[in-house]
Amino acid sequence: EDKVVQSPLSLVVHEGDTVTLNCSYEVTNFRSLLWYKQEKKAPTFLFMLTSSGIEKKSGRLSSILDKKELFSILNITATQTGDSAIYLCAVVGTSGSRLTFGEGTQLTVNP
Amino acid sequence: DSGVTQTPKHLITATGQRVTLRCSPRSGDLSVYWYQQSLDQGLQFLIQYYNGEERAKGNILERFSAQQFPDLHSELNLSSLELGDSALYFCASSVSGATEAFFGQGTRLTVV
Numbered sequence: 001e002d003k004v005v006q007s008p009l010s011l012v013v014h015e016g017d018t019v020t021l022n023c024s025y026e027v028t029n030f031r032s033l034l035w036y037k038q039e040k041k042a043p044t045f046l047f048m049l050t051s052s053g054i055e056k057k058s059g060r061l062s063s064i065l066d067k068k069e070l071f072s073i074l075n076i077t078a079t080q081t082g083d084s085a086i087y088l089c090a091v092v093g094t095s096g097s098r099l100t101f102g103e104g105t106q107l108t109v110n111p
Numbered sequence: 112d113s114g115v116t117q118t119p120k121h122l123i124t125a126t127g128q129r130v131t132l133r134c135s136p137r138s139g140d141l142s143v144y145w146y147q148q149s150l151d152q153g154l155q156f157l158i159q160y161y162n163g164e165e166r167a168k169g170n171i172l173e174r175f176s177a178q179q180f181p182d183l184h185s186e187l188n189l190s191s192l193e194l195g196d197s198a199l200y201f202c203a204s205s206v207s208g209a210t211e212a213f214f215g216q217g218t219r220l221t222v223v
Binding site: 034036041042043044045048088090097098099100101102103104 | 153159
């Protein structure tokens with residue numbers, strides 16, 4: 001069974017800090033790893049990393065995938081209060097038939 | 112706005128009742144997923160459909176069922192509801208099983 005473990009489970013920082021969120025996984029026939037941000041309701045898509053795209057960047061957010069060590073990190077630089085959310089990591093394995101999510105990291109950015 | 116539409120947004124019903132949650136995927140997406148998110152729990156995969164056919168099943172209770180119609184919208188049916196079924200139910204869609212999935216705003220179900 002596919003498994004995703006995220007750490008830390010929660011994190012409190014001050015505006016301007018840089019944070020690193022971790023995601024380790026076990027999956028049969030890895031296809032992709034995805035990061036989502038969940039604020040009040042629906043998770044919103046951030047990045048998808050695959051064997052052919054192991055590093056992604058968008059503004060202050062960046063993510064890398066280490067397929068050998070089976071983990072990914074999400075970096076957020078110069079954090080803002082609007083970055084406060086739950087960050088979810090998910091993997092897609094065999095047949096691309098589901099996203100298996102981790103428990104998420106609750107990030108709180110204080111002014 | 113992800114382009115995935117879920118209705119209703121909120122639903123309050125009594126134990127033992129049956130409800131139907133509806134999802135319209137993004138235009139062009141063939142794959143629909145249903146997830147349950149209970150308080151303080153992660154997203155639990157329920158079921159996936161691809162172009163009208165069931166593709167994968169997660170920890171979906173026998174009291175729950177789903178289908179995807181020819182126009183690609185999907186419905187999740189929950190019957191004999193129990194208090195523990197109270198949760199946020201999300202629908203997500205993707206072009207295929209291997210591409211990023213986009214989530215609807217969810218249906219908050221409260222069973223009283």
